[in-house]
Amino acid sequence: xxxxxxxxxxxxxxxxxxxxxxxxxxxxxxxxxxxxxxxxxxxxxxxxxxxxxxxxxxxxxxxxxxxxxxxxxxxxxxxxxxxxxxxxxxxxxxxxxxxxxxxxxxxxxxxxxxxxxxxxxxxxxxxxxxxxxxxxxxxxxxxxxxxxxxxxxxxxxxxxxxxxxxxxxxxxxxxxxxxxxxxxxxxxxxxxxxxxxxxxxxxxxxxxxxxxxxxxxxxxxxxxxxxxxxxxxxxxxxxxxxxxxxxxxxxxxxxxxxxxxxxxxxxxxx
Amino acid sequence: xxxxxxxxxxxxxxxxxxxxxxxxxxxxxxxxxxxxxxxxxxxxxxxxxxxxxxxxxxxxxxxxxxxxxxxxxxxxxxxxxxxxxxxxxxxxxxxxxxxxxxxxxxxxxxxxxxxxxxxxxxxxxxxxxxxxxxxxxxxxxxxxxxxxxxxxxxxxxxxxxxxxxxxxxxxxxxxxxxxxxxx
Numbered sequence: 001x002x003x004x005x006x007x008x009x010x011x012x013x014x015x016x017x018x019x020x021x022x023x024x025x026x027x028x029x030x031x032x033x034x035x036x037x038x039x040x041x042x043x044x045x046x047x048x049x050x051x052x053x054x055x056x057x058x059x060x061x062x063x064x065x066x067x068x069x070x071x072x073x074x075x076x077x078x079x080x081x082x083x084x085x086x087x088x089x090x091x092x093x094x095x096x097x098x099x100x101x102x103x104x105x106x107x108x109x110x111x112x113x114x115x116x117x118x119x120x121x122x123x124x125x126x127x128x129x130x131x132x133x134x135x136x137x138x139x140x141x142x143x144x145x146x147x148x149x150x151x152x153x154x155x156x157x158x159x160x161x162x163x164x165x166x167x168x169x170x171x172x173x174x175x176x177x178x179x180x181x182x183x184x185x186x187x188x189x190x191x192x193x194x195x196x197x198x199x200x201x202x203x204x205x206x207x208x209x210x211x212x213x214x215x216x217x218x219x220x221x222x223x224x225x226x227x228x229x230x231x232x233x234x235x236x237x238x239x240x241x242x243x244x245x246x247x248x249x250x251x252x253x254x255x256x257x258x259x260x261x262x263x264x265x266x267x268x269x270x
Numbered sequence: 271x272x273x274x275x276x277x278x279x280x281x282x283x284x285x286x287x288x289x290x291x292x293x294x295x296x297x298x299x300x301x302x303x304x305x306x307x308x309x310x311x312x313x314x315x316x317x318x319x320x321x322x323x324x325x326x327x328x329x330x331x332x333x334x335x336x337x338x339x340x341x342x343x344x345x346x347x348x349x350x351x352x353x354x355x356x357x358x359x360x361x362x363x364x365x366x367x368x369x370x371x372x373x374x375x376x377x378x379x380x381x382x383x384x385x386x387x388x389x390x391x392x393x394x395x396x397x398x399x400x401x402x403x404x405x406x407x408x409x410x411x412x413x414x415x416x417x418x419x420x421x422x423x424x425x426x427x428x429x430x431x432x433x434x435x436x437x438x439x440x441x442x443x444x445x446x447x448x449x450x451x452x453x
Binding site: 005014 | 334347
């Protein structure tokens with residue numbers, strides 16, 4: 001049997017829930033940020049323990065392994081420097097041609113490395129938390145990527161931590177194009193309708209029925225929409241089909257980044 | 271005793287939410303993150319009063335939502351309602367039996383995600399749902415069920431370690447006392 005305290009507690013919880021769910025978005029975000037601040041000490045502790053474990057592992061690493069790694073990295077560095085020199089030449093040429101044609105200049109990306117500290121505990125969202133915030137120059141909607149491709153965008157930037165929604169979350173739509181000589185078809189990345197819980201696949205929709213698609217074609221950001229700059233790799237076409245009684249096509253895209261294995265990401269800063 | 275138990279449950283709820291946000295191995299192997307708060311609420315409902323249940327549901331739910339994309343406040347009510355229904359039948363449940371604990375954990379872990387989804391869908395929020403969600407639900411339910419007897423055992427051990435044990439009754443009976451002298 002319910003007693004009077006049960007009814008009072010139920011009323012309190014129901015009213016509190018309604019108040020929180022009816023809060024304006026800005027107030028709700030601020031409240032959420034304040035609550036997530038409760039976890040800052042334990043996140044800090046977790047990072048310190050991880051750093052200590054890393055330091056301990058460096059101490060036991062054999063010296064000849066380290067020397068071999070340094071040699072490999074030195075060689076890679078030289079190759080990358082040569083490529084950077086060539087890219088620098090292309091950039092200057094590109095800027096010169098753009099200024100002659102009167103096209104707006106493209107600025108180089110400025111990025112900051114962030115560590116992934118937490119993931120969404122609920123199974124029906126795809127998001128994670130990183131250890132950079134507004135005090136590090138991070139703002140909402142900043143694109144997040146790795147060397148393999150696009151990860152998502154910053155949804156909420158707190159003072160020291162930020163929430164990132166991943167590609168494939170309903171809250172992260174990306175305007176993309178197929179980077180192929182034959183087809184520069186544009187479309188929109190949305191959560192996978194056939195396997196929404198599979199975080200390796202997303203849907204590429206709004207493709208025209210005449211789009212020339214093939215499995216393996218690379219999909220990159222188109223630069224439209226104002227959030228993601230053009231040219232970031234999103235993934236590769238896995239398969240495609242005609243829908244809407246032949247009116248348009250839809251493809252499934254295998255993401256370039258393995259979202260489950262992310263440990264560090266790059267965040268673009270303005 | 272009660273305040274110590276309440277504080278212990280709240281600390282464990284905080285650690286459980288942190289564990290769910292940072293421990294990624296279940297997600298990598300099974301494609302699912304387990305939810306241990308419902309099983310903790312079962313323990314709170316059967317071992318404590320309504321204040322502890324309310325605190326665990328509200329604070330646990332808020333902490334979970336703060337690290338999630340969930341609208342803030344959405345997880346409190348399902349946790350509380352399930353806990354309240356169990357507390358209502360507290361006197362009729364054999365709560366010391368592991369099998370009963372397992373079944374209660376199973377019920378709570380199955381009901382809480384469903385109720386949360388119901389509220390989410392009523393708010394016109396579109397979460398990621400599909401056939402795979404059934405697998406996720408099954409794993410969450412099973413993990414919650416298995417964890418419930420573990421909570422009972424752990425908190426029982428904590429209570430035995432940190433609280434004064436009740437004094438056992440001796441053989442002395444006041445009604446058998448021999449009274450000397452005149453009354």
